[in-house]
Amino acid sequence: MSDAQTRPLGAQISHMLKDRGVEVIFGIPGVHNQEMYRGIEEAGLTHVLARHEQGAGFMADGYARATGKPGMAYVITGPGLCNIMTPMGQAYSDSVPVLVISSCLDETAARKGQLHQMKDQRAAAETVCDWSFEARTADAAYQLIDRALVEFDTSRARSKHIQVPIAVLGSDAAAAPEKGTLDHTPQAAQFGQMDRIEALLNAAERPVFVLGGGAGPNAAIPGILRKAGALVVTTYAGRGAVDAADEHCLGACLARPGSAQVFAQADLVLAIGTELAEVDLWRPELGHDCPMVRVDIDASVLAETRAGDVAVHARAQMFFDDLSRRLEAWPQDKPFLWDTDTVAAQVASFRGQVQAERPGLVEVCDALRAAVPADTMIYSDMTQIAYVAQEVWDMDRPGHWHHPTGFGTLGYATPAAIGGAIGRPGLPTMAIIGDYGFHYTMQELGVAVELGLPLPIILWDNGKLGEIEDSMTRAQIAPNAVIAHNPDFCKLAEAFGALSAAPQSLESLRGALDKAFKADRPTLIYLTPKITG
Template sequence: MADTTTRPLGAQISHMLKDRGVDVIFGIPGVHNQEMYRGIEEAGITHVLARHEQGAGFMADGYARATGKPGVAYVITGPGLCNIMTPMGQAYSDSVPMLVISSCLDEVAARRGQLHQMKDQRGAAETVCDWSEEARTAGAAYALVDRAWAEFSARRPRPKHIQVPIAQLEATAAAAPAPMPPTPVAGGRPMDIEKAQQLLAGARKPMFIFGGGARAGADAARKLVRKLGAASFTTYAGRGVIDPDAPLHFGSYLSRPESAGVIAQADAVIAIGTELAEVDLWRAQLGHDAPMLRVDLDTESLTDPARAAWHVPSDAAGFLAALERALEEETPRSSGWTPEEVTRARHKWRAEVDAEYPGVLRVAEALQACLPQDAMIYSDMTQFAYAAKEVWNMDRPGHWHHPYGFGTLGYALPAAIGGAIGRPGLPTLAIMGDYGFHYTMAELGVAVELGLSLPIILWDNGKLGAIEASMVGAQIAPNAVVARNPDFMKLAEAFGAGAVRPAGLSELQTAVAAAFRADGPTLIYVTPDIAD
């Protein structure tokens, strides 16, 4: 039975979100959105006070990636919304379900000079999210929340923004309607499975490309590649979909130029849950000559320049499960691929990464060896992560999160905080560079305040190393790539966090293990010479 209590709309929204499974909201209160805070505690929701709206947005993103539930943030009119637009853009790029609810001014056409006024707040937000709408009545607010929830489950999950005029937030409103049944997602239609079977029927060298959208279908994906004798690649976001020790798995080396030649050998290609975007390939085309079947919830991805022969609008998990069932009685097929050629390619590509990022792989190997099996990692735009996301094998999907598409600095720390909140008692790790830490270092105070056992690997090479290398490659004298850094150890201690600088790789492993047991976050300061 729906709640019939009358409350201000701002409070009703929190009660509505609680009824739809929201247990945490990230944000910062202000005079314009304070009515949204009236009902948070009464509804039984935990509020996490960020130090900046950008941090609140990344926390909501990290929470969503860790839990699979939408991340929710409350922000104020104008600057609050502008500050969270970078995380919204990142969530849009990486298919993260996030709901941002902001206040807005009651009237802007005939008045100027109001507090927090923008020319077009709703329109500005719309540039970085799936949609941005204004709810001018309680009924509209409730309908938009339910629309967001339905689309999070049935379509490609992406951030939404709802703004509510201040006067409406303050006005009395009846309670929201009861939650609707979950909206089913399309997947595994017989006609689509038949297409895939036709494509694979005579293939001796089938190739699967798995993206982040295929994570929920990992079990079926692993069975399929074994049954079909298929080779496979994953995108960075798709790591862990296939067992890294599978003999015909080429890993997450799609960005290596020679991977195009490997894919050209395939006589059938199936790409599942991936945009095949620039940030996946770093070239214009995948490299296939054979017919390709694309499976994706997003029709825009299905009709991109990759020019697939068959388009399957479906969720990956449903499609993979249905295809695996259809082939269940088949005898495992012999393969035209050999484990030896896969091993040679992987060793060569790994050596290339090692040459491009000297010393990083030794540190990554030491770090990987000491992490608990169920550790979840959040990384930033830093050379350490650029190398690791190619060579660091994941035994399960959805446990390494990175700002892949939008590529914003400052992601890792607040996103890891959100992830740790979403997985209480389970290990979470942040990896960032010295420059990225400058962007959101204030959120370290949140981790201290909440007592999160969060190891924070700070990789300090003293510069914007990737930008310097790019400038040199373009024959530009390196400029503006070095910034004066603070004493990061003292800075962490000033926040109340632990701080340690390991002298070698074994000390790094000891420090990480201790940080997982600590009563608060620990900054682990690492420089490239640790691998010497």
């Protein structure tokens, strides 16, 4: 057996990750990546055995969102990597630090018909992540791992992939170099830019802040809004960055067509930590005809600025801290020229539109919101109840609602919530998923049972692909292939060893949730449109 300084590379990688602060690995072992498992226990890492590589990837994603640490996954060559590519794509689009390490075949050009063989595994992975490289030596593996971890800390976090040939994983290697010290100061805005932004704010009568997922938390935000006399709108991911009850807040209404009319009245827009992507707006343009200040850590986002705009390459926290110091020197708050009664009426109007579009779901969301404990972290899926919740569920803190926004994957919520619960032991975590999405990753319920996670899983069963049916109807297409046979979900959950509940009223829903958060295992809470008030 090798001595303490020389081990098979697969074991050394686990020791290196532990030294770099990694605590949890999600994955599934196989013959092709078993060398990666040689050192897991010795290194002191916790391994969570997923039931499918897609589940492992979503768990890593959920863990990363909950903790701010990188989510790590080990998978095998070929199908294992292909199965985790969907979570990799989701993490890429939603700026989540996920690192997937896989094995790969030693030779693919001269040898055919091998187990798990692909034409170009690395290239396939690169289509859904930031980068994908093959490490053919121990030194290359160590350098790539450190590169990924440093990039997670210093630039926009996005999924990455490293593959190591099977023979290299099994070869003896010296230990990874000791961890260096990263003296990284997040990007701060240029003084000249800040002078100009302060002047623009001083001159503006109707400024609007748009806060995305990269904006919060920052305690300076409310004070900035008052000093600047600004209205604030959030993206779905930005909810909680400011109190929704604040008279300056219009809520997460970007997707409402009427919000374009609000922006048309603005004389300055400041978009902080948001791409203003299609999935934020659901229209080609924001609707403004005034200068815009864009603040983002991703330079590609800043490339979209127009003539007269100000692009600031900085982290939102640095920007807010600097802006707050500058505005504190102002002798008084600027008047809020956005009429508060009009703002309140607009918020009520948007809520009414949501109620009219999807009757009954707003009331269910209100009941759920009233029943969850403070500090609950929520993971939702591609389902109508989540679409409604994103518009009407006001969060009391940022970074506590996670949705597969960009890539839009079904089956995300259950395994991601498992990863989140692992990352926040003792704190409340909840999943919200639809009946169809639950089918995609239902097997991961076994992981939550195995780990004894007190995880409520809200399963909304409307018996169909409701959003697709509605879209087909609007397009004057006869709804086709939108109804599938469902099992008895409660019995299915119990077969896994989970608890289940099927409250028939919103009042009984509160009791079911209270029990679920206190249970010693996950609880599937089954809801249908027949639930009464």
